[in-house]
Amino acid sequence: VKKKASKYEKLAQPVKQTAVLGAGIMGGGIAYQSASKGTPILMKDIKDEAIELGLKESRKLFAKQVERKKLTSEQMAEKLTNIRPTLSYGDFGNVDLVVEAVVENPKVKGAVLSEVEEMVGENTILTSNTSTISINRLAQNLKRPENFCGMHFFNPVHRMPLVEVIRGEKTSDAAVAATVAYARAMGKTPIVVNDCPGFLVNRVLFPYFGGFSFLVEQGADFQRVDKVMEKFGWPMGPAYLLDVVGMDTAVHANDVMAEGFPVRMAREGKTAIQVMYENERLGQKNAKGFYAYE
Numbered sequence: 001v002k003k004k005a006s007k008y009e010k011l012a013q014p015v016k017q018t019a020v021l022g023a024g025i026m027g028g029g030i031a032y033q034s035a036s037k038g039t040p041i042l043m044k045d046i047k048d049e050a051i052e053l054g055l056k057e058s059r060k061l062f063a064k065q066v067e068r069k070k071l072t073s074e075q076m077a078e079k080l081t082n083i084r085p086t087l088s089y090g091d092f093g094n095v096d097l098v099v100e101a102v103v104e105n106p107k108v109k110g111a112v113l114s115e116v117e118e119m120v121g122e123n124t125i126l127t128s129n130t131s132t133i134s135i136n137r138l139a140q141n142l143k144r145p146e147n148f149c150g151m152h153f154f155n156p157v158h159r160m161p162l163v164e165v166i167r168g169e170k171t172s173d174a175a176v177a178a179t180v181a182y183a184r185a186m187g188k189t190p191i192v193v194n195d196c197p198g199f200l201v202n203r204v205l206f207p208y209f210g211g212f213s214f215l216v217e218q219g220a221d222f223q224r225v226d227k228v229m230e231k232f233g234w235p236m237g238p239a240y241l242l243d244v245v246g247m248d249t250a251v252h253a254n255d256v257m258a259e260g261f262p263v264r265m266a267r268e269g270k271t272a273i274q275v276m277y278e279n280e281r282l283g284q285k286n287a288k289g290f291y292a293y294e
């Protein structure tokens with residue numbers, strides 16, 4: 001798979017200025033990682049509070065680097081200037097590559113992608129950080145689907161090395177190349193994968209979440225399951241991982257997977273994860289999920 005990614009590198013156009021749509025868990029993390037590795041990034045959201053939170057998270061991560069003496073305070077200040085928060089598309093004309101990281105909803109994502117396509121140059125690469133929604137589906141209403149592909153980061157962005165670059169039917173080699181190059185510039189390990197709901201990693205991960213949910217519905221103690229899976233060798237158990245991912249994102253992503261693979265993924269009745277979501281136990285993002293947070 002690595003070979004496949006490097007094959008595209010020769011074709012890459014320079015990616016000097018980027019933008020991320022959404023300043024949430026993922027958008028904020030993508031902005032931090034890009035800024036940290038030296039590629040300037042506009043961070044756009046529709047809510048001021050979201051931008052504030054995204055910036056706060058970046059400041060916290062940079063401050064940790066200063067504490068560990070990996071950065072000086074001056075370097076931290078300089079790197080922070082690589083993130084330009086905004087509520088408008090004002091400066092999108094000069095952006096080489098956009099990562100869309102808004103909520104996991106095909107309608108919202110489709111509308112946001114069409115909107116940003118009008119604001120950027122003809123050669124700008126558009127990417128989506130969708131967890132599960134097919135790239136061909138998201139490309140349907142785009143005028144330049146050849147400039148569009150998936151760029152799927154994992155959470156937390158600064159710690160997870162993998163990035164799935166998802167090639168849609170109409171995606172050009174140049175778009176894949178630029179996205180692979182940007183992922184590498186961010187210090188990540190890109191893999192190029194074909195398009196389907198859930199791509200590669202989430203086709204493995206979501207059935208696992210489903211299995212965990214079923215166990216809990218049958219009366220298993222989630223903390224015990226977490227401990228067992230840690231002993232099995234995973235860095236964290238499924239309940240904790242769901243708290244990190246966010247119950248809203250997990251439910252929306254699972255719906256997309258169930259629509260794409262009804263025989264394997266669709267379930268009768270409510271899952272434990274859905275019940276958590278309906279009770280607004282979203283995970284770390286609102287400080288209560290399977291576990292409680294400060």
Ligand code: NAD
Pocket residue numbers: 021022023024025026027044045046047050101102103104105108112129130131132152153154155244245246249253285
């Ligand atoms: P989140 O809820 O933390 O953040 C979403 C942000 O998008 C919010 O700040 C919201 O205000 C903003 N937003 C909504 N509409 C917008 C618009 N029109 N323009 C700009 N901003 C807008 O969600 P998240 O967990 O960061 O997930 C974002 C995307 O990343 C989803 O597609 C999700 O599936 C994907 N993803 C999530 C994870 C994860 O573990 N949470 C991992 C990989 C990929």
